[in-house]
Amino acid sequence: MIDRRTLLAKIVGGFSIIALAGFSVPFIRSWVPAFKNETILDVDVSGMVAGDIKVVRWLGRNVLVVRRDRTQVEQLIVSDALNDPASLLSHQPDYAANTFRSRKPEHLLVYANCTHLGCEVDFTAEASLTGFRCPCHQSEYDIAGRVQKGAAAKLNLEVPEYEYIGRTMIRLRKG
Numbered sequence: 001m002i003d004r005r006t007l008l009a010k011i012v013g014g015f016s017i018i019a020l021a022g023f024s025v026p027f028i029r030s031w032v033p034a035f036k037n038e039t040i041l042d043v044d045v046s047g048m049v050a051g052d053i054k055v056v057r058w059l060g061r062n063v064l065v066v067r068r069d070r071t072q073v074e075q076l077i078v079s080d081a082l083n084d085p086a087s088l089l090s091h092q093p094d095y096a097a098n099t100f101r102s103r104k105p106e107h108l109l110v111y112a113n114c115t116h117l118g119c120e121v122d123f124t125a126e127a128s129l130t131g132f133r134c135p136c137h138q139s140e141y142d143i144a145g146r147v148q149k150g151a152a153a154k155l156n157l158e159v160p161e162y163e164y165i166g167r168t169m170i171r172l173r174k175g
């Protein structure tokens, strides 16, 4: 038979556990959405004009969001000067396996890391933007992130997974 003191101790202990669980739930929940949201990033591309580049930080890497105009897109032909002009060897989602390497011709999204040893490529945001250059060993990429033949890098800049969630809103989403 349980004496009164033991019974009281058990009741107090039970309430303490319930109270601790109650306090813990909001704390734990505050972490869960933060973790989930790290895999998604919405990028507002309204107001971007030809040559504009946004650099956004996502999953520990910089992603370049480039606005191109019709002329820049029309210059993106399959050329012998490129190492992988049709992006057959390079890394991109299926919808970006085309000469402009994107879902829509006017927007390019690529990771900023050179495919040689990972340095971040340089660029000057301007309407006449023609591509990117790696400062480490001078690999050059065109405005679709396609690498020039003879460069130290052999693959085109990597394209992340993304989708349009509005006419001017792009969502980066981990595969």
Ligand code: FES
Pocket (backbone or CB within 6 Å): 114, 115, 116, 117, 118, 119, 134, 135, 136, 137, 138, 139, 152, 153
């Ligand atoms: Fe870019 Fe070597 S790291 S060319």
